Amino acid sequence: MTNCNSVRGMGLATKSKPGIAAVTASENRHNLLGLTAERLLDIYQRMVLSRTLDQRVWQLNRQGKAAIVASAQGHEAAQVGSALALDKDRDLFFTYYRSMAVCVALGVTPTEVLLTFMAKVGEPFSGARQFPLHGAYMQHRIINVSNVVAAHLTKADGAALAFKTRQEFGVVIAYFGDGASSEGECHEAMNFAGVHRLPIIFFCENNRYAISVPLDKQMAIQDVAIRAQGYGFPGVVVDGSDLLAVMEATGNAAARARAGEGPTLIEAKVERFMPHTSDDDDRRYRSKAELEEMRGKADPLGKLRSYLLEQGILTPEMDKAYLAKALAEVNEATDFAEKAPYPDTSTFYDHLHSPGTRGV
Amino acid sequence: MTNCNSVRGMGLATKSKPGIAAVTASENRHNLLGLTAERLLDIYQRMVLSRTLDQRVWQLNRQGKAAIVASAQGHEAAQVGSALALDKDRDLFFTYYRSMAVCVALGVTPTEVLLTFMAKVGEPFSGARQFPLHGAYMQHRIINVSNVVAAHLTKADGAALAFKTRQEFGVVIAYFGDGASSEGECHEAMNFAGVHRLPIIFFCENNRYAISVPLDKQMAIQDVAIRAQGYGFPGVVVDGSDLLAVMEATGNAAARARAGEGPTLIEAKVERFMPHTSDDDDRRYRSKAELEEMRGKADPLGKLRSYLLEQGILTPEMDKAYLAKALAEVNEATDFAEKAPYPDTSTFYDHLHSPGTRGV
C-alpha cells in the first residue's frame, strides 16, 4: 500500500483513489458501497433534519434565545457520511464546535440539540455548563470537551491508544478544520499516531477559512492531506459535498484502522455556507459573489437530493414530506426547549472533583 | 523549482540534488564550491579545534570542573560547514545546546568556550547564568536563549520576519535535532515560514536519537526533510559528515532565502559520537557494536582529512602541527578559565528589567 494519495499542488499531479473522488455519478455508486436505497433515504433524512435544525438555531439566535451558533451548513455530507461509515456502538467520535450534523447523524434528538443551544435543563452534554454540543454525550460516544481548537487531537490519540492497549477494535475519529491543522498539537497528534499505528481517523473539514483567515494565509500548500506523508500514513482528499465519496473514504480508513494498519488523514473539501458563527459578519472578508457562488456550487444536500432523484429512489413528494417531518420535529423540539428551565444554581458545585476529595 | 527533494522512504525512490550528496570525491569538489585550498585548511583547523576543545570539556567534566557537556563530536562537518556557508556579518545563528562547533567556526575563542563551561567571569553568553554556550553572543550573532528543545524555532521565524520587514537581506539559520522535529512549535514555525516565505534555513542535525529515543520511536518516516512538502518549501537530505556537501546545500538555501524565495529545510544525517551529555550513559540503550561502527564510519574530521590528504592540500606533518596548535590553544584556555573567578553575587539582580521599571 502506498502512503501518499491524492497529493495535489507541489508540482505533482492530482491523484484520487479509485472508487472515491474519481467515481462519477452512476446508478451503481451506493450499491458498490453496500448501501441500500432505504439506508440512503434514512441518511438523507438525517441531513435534512440537521439542516432544518441548523437553520432554526440561527433564527433562535437572532431572537436572542440562543447565545451562539456555529453552523454545519455546507458540511453535512462530510459529517453525516463520515459518522455513519463508522460503528456507533464501539467507535469514538471526537467532534468540534461545528459538528451538529455528526451529532444528528448519530442520533442526538432535535430536542436535545435545542436544549444545548438554549442552555436548559436536560441538555445531555454538559449540564448547560458549556457551549452548545460541547461536553460529552457518552450514550452516543460523542466527546467534545472544549472550544480550544485542535486540543482534542492528542486526546483522540490517547483514546485510540487505550483501544489498542486493551486490544479492542474501536476506531477513533477526530474532526477538525483547516485552521486547526496549523496548531502544534495537530502535528504532535499525527506524529504519535503514525509511530504507534493508532486506530484513528483524522478527519479535516477544509472549508478554506479559519474564521476570516483564508487558506493561503494559513498554509503554503493546497491540501492538508499532503502532510500525512510526513507522518507515514495515507492522506486522502475527498469531495466533502459528496456523501458517497465521504462514506467510502471513511469506510476504507476505518477498515484500515481496525486491521491494525494505523491512521488515515481524510481531508474533505467543503464550503462554510454561513458566517463563522452567529457572532461573525462574513461580509467583512468574503465578497458577495464568493458567498453566492459557493452556496450554489457545493450544497451537499442538493447534491444528494439530485442523486436520489436521478436514481429514482426519491420523489419530489417524498422530499417535501421529509422536509415537513423535519420541520415538525424541530418545531416540537423548539417548544419543548423554550419551556424548559435553566439549571438550578444548586448544581453549580457538582462534579468538581472525585467524591472524597478533601478541599478544593 | 520543485518543492520536494531527496525524498526517501514512503515508497518513493531516494533522490539527491545533483551536486550535493550525489557528488563523489573528485579533485574538483571544493573548487566547484568556490573554496580555495587555504580556506579549506582554515575550515579544517576550526573543526580540529572544535574536536579538541570538545574532548577537553569532557575531561574537565570528569574532573568535576565542568558541570555538564553536550558534545558536538560527530556533528562538526554539519555545524562548521553550515555556519561558514553563511554571512557572519549579517545573518543570525540560532544554535542549540549541541552547537559548539558552530560557535568555534564563527570565532568564539577556546577561552570563551571554556569560561562558559566553567561558569566563570568573562563568559560572553549569559554572565554565567546559563548552561555552557547558552544566552546570546551578539558580536558573533549567535542566539541560544534557552535549553527548551524547539522553542527557538518560532523565534527564528520572528527574527527572519524582522529582516523581511526591514528589507534587510539577512538570513536566519536555526539548528535543531531530530528530536526537536516532534515538537508542535517546530510545525508551527515551519508552517508560518512557508506562508510568509521567510529568509530562514531550518537545519536539522539528525543523529537518530533524542537522548535514548531512537528514530523509529520518534517518527514513522525515514527523513525529516519530507515534511517540508507539507509547508510548501524544499526539503534536502545531506550527508552531514561531508563538509562540502553541507556547505553546498547551505549555500543554496541561503541564496534562495536572500533572493526572497523562502525557507529550506536541510536535514544533515550525522552521528552522535558521545553519550547525549556527560550526565548520560549511552550503554543503557546503544549496543557496543553500534557505537563502534558509527564512530568508525561517519567521522566528519576523518573524512575531511582524507579528502585534504588525497587532494594534496594537507600533509601528515601539517596535520600534526594543526593538532598540536589546537591543543596548545586549548591548554592555554584551560589554564585561563581555571583561574578565572566565579561571578560576584552583586551581579545577581542585573538585567532583570528595563531600567526604570517600578518594582519587580
Added chain:
Amino acid sequence: MPVMNVVQAVRQAMHEEMKRDPRVIILGEDIGKRGGVFLATEGFLEEFGEGRVIDAPLAEAAIAGIAVGAAMNGLRPIAEIEFTDFIWPTVNQLVGEAPRIRYGTNGALTVPMVVRAPYGGGVRGGLYHSQSAEAFFAHTPGLKVVCPATPYDAKGLLKAAIRDDDPVMFFEHKRTYRLVRGEVPEDEYVIPIGQAEVKRKGEHITLVTYGLMLHYSLEAANTLAQEGKSVEVVDLRTVRPLDKETILASVTKTGRVLIVHEDNKTGGIGAEVAAIIAEEAFQYLDAPIMRLCGPDVPAMPFAPTLEAEFMPSPQKIAAALKKLAAY
C-alpha cells in the same frame, strides 16, 4: 473630551503607536480584513499594509514565539490572542522564554513586545470564553501584567506597554469593551506601568481590585456610602509589578481590606495582595483581610443562572463590605 468605550481606546492606542513607530507590528488571528473579532484593529490592514498587520495561522505558540523573535531582532510586536482561554499554548514562550531572555543573556537581548488578550466573563462565554489568566503570568519574574478597567487607563497603559522594553501582558476585560465608556483626552498621554490608582477616596475600608470588578466595586462603595461607610477603592491597573506603596498607604489609613477579583480565588492576585499586606502592614490591620473572588470552579458555566452564580456582583461586594465593616 471625546467619550469612547474600552475597545475604541485600545484601538486608538495601537493606531497612534503604529503611526509613531514603524517598528510596531501586529500579529494575530483575524486581525486583518476582519479587523479582529472585537474590531480592535478595524481598518489597520488597509492603513498599514500586510507587512505590519499579519493575519496569523491558528497557532498561538507561534504567534507568541514569532513576536519574541521579532522583538529580539528590532521590532516591537503586538501579539493578539483572540481569547484568553486560548492563551495556554503560549505559556512555553511567554512564561518559559520571553521573561528570561534579558536576564539569561545578561542584557544582550531584550524582548519589547506586548501580548493583548481579551479575558473575563459575564458575557455568556461558558467555560471556554470566560477565563482569566492574569495570575499565571503575574507569578513570572520578568513579565509585566496589566489589567486596565477604563478607556482612559486602557489607552494610556497600552501605549506604555508598547513602548516598554520588556514583555508586557495586556489583559482587556471583554465585558468592559462596549459597556464601559469614558473620556479620553485627545492629547497624547502615557500611564506608567506599575502604578495603581485610588479611584475613590474613603476612610473606613480599602477595597483593592482591577478590571471589570472596579466598576462593580464602585457601585458597591456607593451602596456603603448610603450607610455611612466610606470605602476607598484602589484600582491596581497593573497586577505585576504590584504598586505596594499605594496599597499599603491606603491600608495604613483604613485598617480594613477587601480584595475583589473575578479570577478564581485560590492563588489569584488577591492572595499576593493579602500576603503583602499581612507581611508589611500587619500592625495597621483592624480586621481579617477578606477576599471576594470567583469561586474555585473551572471558569464559569454557560447557563445564565450558573454564570450569575460565578460572577461577583455589586450586591455580593456590598454584602462583603458590610460584613467587613461590622467586624
Added chain:
Amino acid sequence: MPVMNVVQAVRQAMHEEMKRDPRVIILGEDIGKRGGVFLATEGFLEEFGEGRVIDAPLAEAAIAGIAVGAAMNGLRPIAEIEFTDFIWPTVNQLVGEAPRIRYGTNGALTVPMVVRAPYGGGVRGGLYHSQSAEAFFAHTPGLKVVCPATPYDAKGLLKAAIRDDDPVMFFEHKRTYRLVRGEVPEDEYVIPIGQAEVKRKGEHITLVTYGLMLHYSLEAANTLAQEGKSVEVVDLRTVRPLDKETILASVTKTGRVLIVHEDNKTGGIGAEVAAIIAEEAFQYLDAPIMRLCGPDVPAMPFAPTLEAEFMPSPQKIAAALKKLAAY
C-alpha cells in the same frame, strides 16, 4: 524497615501500582530502555513491555494530551515530563483541558492521570533545569498538586495520586532524589492527598513549607531550638488542595508564621497560605506573616555563586525565624 532515597520510593510506588492495576501505563521521554533520566522507571520496559511503558517522541503537549485521552478512555496513565522546566507546553492540556473535563461534561468523563515532573534547584541546573512550577498548577480548580519531601511521603502520595480519579500533578524535587533517604515500610500504604503533616512539633513559631525546603527548615528549627525557641514545622505535602485545618491549628497555637519555599516569592504558594491565615486566623496572629522564598528572578543562575544567592538555605531560614521570634 528498608531505607531508600526519594527516587527509589517513586520507582517503587509506580512499580507496585503497575503490578496491581493493568490500566496503569507510563509515557514520557527516555523512560523505556534508558529507564528515565533519573532511573525512576529502570527495568520497567523489560518487565511491563512496550505497550505499557511508552518512550514518547519529544513533544510534551502530546504526552499530556495523550494521557488525558487515554484516561478518558479507561486507562490510568502516568505522564513523565523530563524536567519541570519543559512542562510549559503541557499547560494547554493540563490547565486548559484536563481539570475542566469532569466539570465540563457534568461528570460524564473523568481524567484519572498523574503527571510526574522533577523540579527545583540547587543542582547546578541553571535557568532551565531548576524551575519550580507548582504555583501555576495550584491556581487551577480541578487539579490536585503534590510536592512530597521524603521517601515515605513520595511513595504513599504517588500511590494515592495513581489511584485518584482526577488529574494529579506530582512534583518531585530533584535535589531530594538521592540526597534524602528514609525508611519506607514494606507493607502497602497510601497517604491521602490533601493532608499536611506536622513534621516537628513546636510552640513559638509555625513554619509552613514543602519539598526540599522541609529539610532545610528542620535544620533551621534545630538551630532555633538551641536558642530556646521551638518551631513547629508544617509540611504541606499537597499544595492543592491546601490542608487549611492543619495550617490554622498550628497558627492558632503559635501566633507567628514563616512560610518558606524555593519558588519565586510573588504569587507563589506562600501567598495563598498567607492569605488564608490573614483571612481565617487573623485574631490569633502576634506578628506579621513572613515569607522566605526564592527571589523574583527568572529561576536560578548556573554559576555556583549565583545559584547559592538564589537558594533559601538553613542559615537564611534560621535568620528569618530569629527575626520573627524577636518581633
